[in-house]
Amino acid sequence: MNFVRIIFNLLRFDRANWKAVVLCVATALVFWIFNAFNKNYSTNIRFPILFEFDGERYVPAEHFPKTITVNVSGNGWDLFRRYAGLRSPQLIIPLERPAEVRKIIASTLVPVVASQIGNLKVNFVVTDTLYLHIDKRDVHRYKLKADISAVSFQEGYGRISPVVVLPDSVKLEGPESRLHAVIDSIVIPVNHKNVSENFREEVEVTFAGSEFVRRNPPIVQVMFEVAQVEIVNKKLKVEVDKNSIALDVDSVNANFQIPVSRKSDFDLQSKEIISRVSTRSMKKNGVALPRVLNVPSYAQLLRIDSIHSKGH
Structure with a gap:
């Protein structure tokens, strides 16, 4: 019975005792954190980077890499501030001949990084290669x-x-x-x-x-401009640039889209429309698609028949 009473008394705290216990635990935790942060550690930190070059003469032709990851050693407090982004400096990478640089082996940047990160020590650069395209x-x-x-x-x-x-x-x-x-x-x-x-x-x-x-x-x-239109068919005379081309027809059918309001105008002006074939437009199989000339600006050629040379 005495043993049970002792346990019961230990568990019976009043509010003042609970506050004291919480304060003790909090104090111990703070001392532990301070002690831990005063030690040295190694970790990977991602730093923002900025490439420095003559912006009047050169411009990027592709998106730049925005960050570089570096393995560093240092005091716990410094690492925490950098890792949490509270004091992560933007690393400046100078480029003397930007148009000639297409990639940077990141390990060559150790001296550049080390000179810009204060008390931290650079162990190695985690990022392998930075690719650039500057013109x-x-x-x-x-x-x-x-x-x-x-x-x-x-x-x-x-x-x-x-x-x-x-x-x-x-x-x-x-x-x-x-x-x-x-x-x-x-x-x-x-x-x-x-x-x-x-x-x-x-x-x-x-x-x-x-x-x-x-x-x-x-x-x-x-x-x-847009308006109501209709499709009309016209038979066009065929002209040949070179007399050496012998065609099996002297006219072709063509479809035009014209405004309904310009139907009478097109009937008159379509007499000036011609189709022309040249040796340059003739394919090896003897088939050519004529060029159409003198089409009124309000008319649109939709299709035209192809032409065959004689013997094909």
Whole structure:
């Protein structure tokens, strides 16, 4: 019975005793943490990095790596602050010839890192390789063209005018490899459904790698007229550039889309439309698709028959 009474008395604390116990535990924990943080440890820390080069002459052609992971040793407090991001400096990596550097073996950065992380000791760089693509800054102006193949019209409606892009050119400034990849013009895709009225839309100038290029202007307007249309068939006279080509026909059938309101005009002007075949357009199998000339601006060629040379 005495033993049970002793245990019961030990478990019977009043509030003051509980507060004292909690205070003792908290004090012991604080002393333990301080003692542990005063020791030296090794750990991996991820540092943000910044590449330093002549930004007036050179620009990035691809996204830079943003961080580098380094194994370091140091006082527990210093490691905690760096690991928690409280005092993680941005490491500056200088590049003397940026256009010539495509990769950096991270182990070669130990002296650069060591000089910028204070009391911490660099053991080794965990990150293996940093890949870069920096080019000389270049400036070019390119023509703009609109691709409206993804535009659909309501039944009975269609485009009745040329496609206009305003402005019709864009000035690009950026890495020369990105600019030189653009051959002579930039095609702007336009996507719209069930168009039944005159079209006018702002479209962003985009192409492969455009996020690395400054575009002026970045947005242009694409426009064309829309009206009720019909499809008409015309028989076109065939002209030959070279008399040496002998064709099995002297005319071809072609389908045109025209505005309903211009039907009478097209009947008159279609007499001037011709199809032309040259030796250059003739394939080895003797088949050629004629070029169509003198088509009124409001008319759109939908299809034309191919032509065979004699003997094929």
